Amino acid sequence: MSNAKERKHAKKMRNQPTNVTLSSGFVADRGGKHHNGGGKPQKQEPHSGTSRQRQTKITAHSLPEPHVSEQSSSRVTFKKKGGWKAGPEGTSQEIPKYITASTFAQARAAEISAMLKAVTQKSSNSLVFQTLPRHMRRRAMSHNVKRLPRRLQEIAQKEAEKAVHQKKEHSKNKCHKARRCHINRVLEFNRRQKKNKWLETHIWHAKRFHMVKKWGYCLGERPTVKSHRACYRAMTNRCLLQDLSYYCCLELKGKEEEILKALSPMCSTDTGLTFAAVHCLSGKRQGSLVLYRANKYPRETLGPVTFIWKPERTSSDASESRQLWIWLHPTLKQDILEEIKIACRCMEPIKSAVCISDLHLTSSQEKSQTELLDEKIGKKRKRRDDGENSKAIKKIVGDGTKDPCQPHSWISPTTGIIISDLTMEMNRFRLIGPLSHSILTEALKTTSVHMVRGEDTEKTPHRWWIETCKNPDSISLHRRQEAIFELLGGVTSPAEIPAGTILGLTVGDPRINLPQKKSTALSDPEKCQDNEKVRQLLLEGVPVECTHSFIWNQDICKSVTENKISDQDLNRMRSELLVPGSQLVLGPCESKIPILLIQQPGKVTGEDRLGWGSGWDVLLPKGWGMAFWIPFIYRGARVGGLKEAVVHSQYKRSPNIPGDFPDCPAGILFAEEQAKNLLEKYKRRPPAKRPNYVKLGTLVPFCCPWEQLTQDWELRVQAHKESSVASSPPGEESDLRRYEVSCAPMPEKTQLSDEVGTSINHSTEPEEVMDTECQDQAAAERIIDQDVSKNHVAATGSQLCILRSRKLLKQLSAWCGPSSGDSRAAQRAPSRGQQELTKDACLSIVDHFPRALVWVSLSLLRKGSPEPHTMICVPAKEDFLQLSQDRHYCGPQESKHSDPFKSKILKQNEKKKMERRQKRGSASSEGLAVGDPAARQEALTLGLWSGPLPSVTSHCSRALLGFVTQGDFSMAVGCGEALGFVSLTGLLDMLSSQPAAERGLVLLRPPASLQYRFARIAIEV
Secondary structure (H helix, E strand, O other): OOHHHHHHHHHHOOOOOHHHOOOOOOOOOOOOOOEEOOOEEOOOOOOOOOHHHHOOOOOOOOOOOOOHHHHHHOOOEEEEOOEEEEOOOOOOOOOOOOOOHHHHHHHHHHHHHHHHHHHHOOOOOOOOHHHOOHHHOOHHHHOOHHHOOHHHHHHHHHHHOOOOOOOOOOOHHHOHHHHOOHHHHHHHHHHOOOOOEEOOOHHHHHOOEEEEEEOOEEEEEEEOOOOHHHHHHHHHHOOEEEEOOOOEEEEEEEEHHHHHHHHHHHOOHHHOOOOOOHHHHOOOEOEEEEEEOOOOOOOOEEEEEEEEEOOOOOHHHHOOEEEEEEEEOHHHHHHHHHHHHHHHOOOEEOOOHHHHHHHHHHHHHHHHHHHHHHHHOOOOOOOOOOOOOOOOOOOOOOOOOOOOOOOOEEEOOOOOOEEEEOOOOEEEEEEEOOOHHHHHHHHOOEOOOOOOOHHHHOOOOOHHHHHHHOOHHHHHHHHHHHHHHHHHHHOOOHHHOOOOEEEEEEEEOOOOOOOOOOOOOOOOHHHOOOHHHHHHHHHHOOOOHHHOOHHHOHHHHHHHHHOOOOHHHHHHHHHOOOOOOOOOOOHHHOOEEEEEEEEEOOOOOOOOOOOOOOEEEEEEEOOOHHHHHHHHHHOOOEEOOHHHHHHHHHHHOOOOOOOOOOOOHHHHHHHHHHHHHHHHHHHHOOHHHOOOOOOOOOOOOOOOOHHHHHHHHHHHHHHHHHHHHHHOOHHHOOHHHHHOOOOOOOHHHHHHHHHHHHOOOOOOHHHHHHHHHHHHHHHHHHHHHHHHHHHHHHHHOOOOEEOOOHHHHHHHHHHHOOOOOOOHHHHHOOOOOOOOOOHHHHHHHHHHOOOEEEEEEEEEOOOOOOOOOOEEEOOOHHHHHHHHHOOOOOOOEOOOOOOOOHHHHHHHHHHHHHHHHHHHHOOOHHHHHHHHHHHHHHHOOOOOOOOOOOOOOOOOOOOEEEEEEEEEEEOOOOEEEEEEEEEHHHHHHHHHHOOHHHOOEEEEEOOOOOEOEEEEEEOOO
């Protein structure tokens, strides 16, 4: 056969088993004798050959010549087409006269089984109905066997019975009826909260928001609908609602003197008010500050917090126990809690009997729940009415991941201070916008005073309120709080009320006053006829007595949570009303909920848009989240997520937690996670579709090297000092040296790099080569500078910190503005007693804060939209000259850099190819040894700088001053705005060298662009 026929024949016989194949058949033994003496058959192998061997091509020289005597008794064979054929005479010689029955039967049985196997075994993956011609196929054949021809129905039935083609069996509790069963829903609800904490509004958010898992919670990031502009309009003109229940609360109980003594080393009066502020200590206002490790100010920051003191009811309470609530972000909780425990000496955990009983109850409930699930899967069961199964399974309210074995309260045996973790024990909602207090007054109604006889007191579930109503002073206080709350409906905006004002209330169930349709609550000034009371409220705020609330009492909050009327019972009572849609009156059975209203001041820095973003925070007991959430939405509040919270802080020009706190552990961890995510996103794109940051001159596109930035500026200023002292007297120093690149030992290259920065339109190859040489030298000098800086850090103990001294920030704010004759800053600075911008004033600040960052806001002069990690650079003199000649000048352009890692990456790819070839050939020890250096260079990525960074301040033609952390187009101003940090040393160096009329101008350049754009820097206090 030809090669094609052989391949075709091999393809047909590929499924033929090899255990029944003979090597030579009878033809190979043709020359042997088959008879022995008296005609007895000679022993031979069983004839189990197949037709495949009989059809094998046999050549003439492979056969031995037959014996002469045998030729006479056998017919002659002739070589014909297709192989050897027998002649016309006699029978074939190879057929024996005698056979052994057992061996012959075994051979034939093997052949039959091989034949059946070949017939039944499919040669392809197609099904039976796919073997039919196309005109006979029907769609229903894939699931209905009877649509096939009868001769194929049996085979199709066997195929359908295989496990591969069967549908997955769903358990009994997965059907629609079982999923809607109340017990199953509660079990599933509780099970899914074991890993990540769910807020009480989680189900509502999960249907309408993109959910993310952050900080141990499952939170709504942004709405699924387009709502960026709508949320901004809500914050500006209407009301935006946010659920901040994921914020953590730490409670401190003890004597006031002991608490203040323990917490005073963790804060400083230079940054503003502390825990001992008069308005905050009385419980009248909410305070905010930044905590540090004890006696470590201004370094080792822990993070920002807000705090509330429980108001004093009588003057005798001053010597007794006080309560302090500290609210903080969940990323800051662990560090701050440990530091407060050390400061208050609260290291002994409190083990309560309630926790132990809850632990046993929880374990038994979990056991019974698992038994219920085991019974439900696969078989039906009858509902048992015994005592164990008749207990109702309660929904988890609060923290579902909390371990009862772990302590949540600690006491100090020396100071008597008790620290308690109240995380998820309260709900906190934030309403932002001018209509927030109007929505509050519409949705919430103060509870009525009930006078119940002594016999009926025990029957009512709200016994604490009945006891309160027996006291005339408590009733009068409740009336005063109700009157102040009604006055809020006539106030135009929450920004008119003093910042941090606190109001305590006891309100009824807001579900009873729920409207039939959604509406928008508007402020009505006609409600407030007494303008004098409104004026007094706006000037002085809420009186101290009216800040009292029963939410401070944990026992009352627990009673309110347990005695809440379910939605099912409430809807049943509504259905029983004689007039459908009328007001439901519950009387003494109505729930009484203690809440706390806290005013949020909004934007308090700068001079423009003061009070923007102000609103109210509502604190309420756990279990009542959805009961308040839906009424707020039905009054016109729009809901926002984490993204809207970032936009809110950006428009307020306040730092966002934790991303804008790079000097605290939570901020460092956030930056690392963000850089990791951005790097993975960058590597997912092909090299041709992503920017080459090395050629763009961006050393770190995904993070901000704050430590190296401040260190480089410190070394840069020291080098300027030494060079100025060695070369010329101070009076003859030139301002031009402040803009030189740090390749100082090579003056020709420094001049060239300046020319590269100014000559924008003609960047040629020699410039790129020289720029690379300058980078290499800067990298070599960087290694030397690191050793010097380590010695300097060991000697001075200086570390990274953020300047938060209000006095110095006011001084810098006055210096950043242009000092022309008609400017406001020039008229305002002498009146405030600010110093002039001199060299001595700058040196005194730098000596105290050598490696400090300053929080700044930036506003672009013309077009451009900044983004995070945008570089803030110092403009050169040529830039100011060009701007003065052309007021529409956008800014300079960075020349392209060379990529020194491109050749290394090509070599690395070649080594990888060689490795693959060697592995395919043979896995020898030499091949593995060659692969080791390639494995070390896996970190090389095309477009990213690898290895130690050179000097970040002088890598480009414009000196780097800082980075942007938040940036976007601002709908409030109508241009691009950004927030970020700059080096304090670099800022003072820039301000002292800039002309007075152009002071405060900087350049912004995004990581993936070569274009610089002018922006004005401002420090708002």
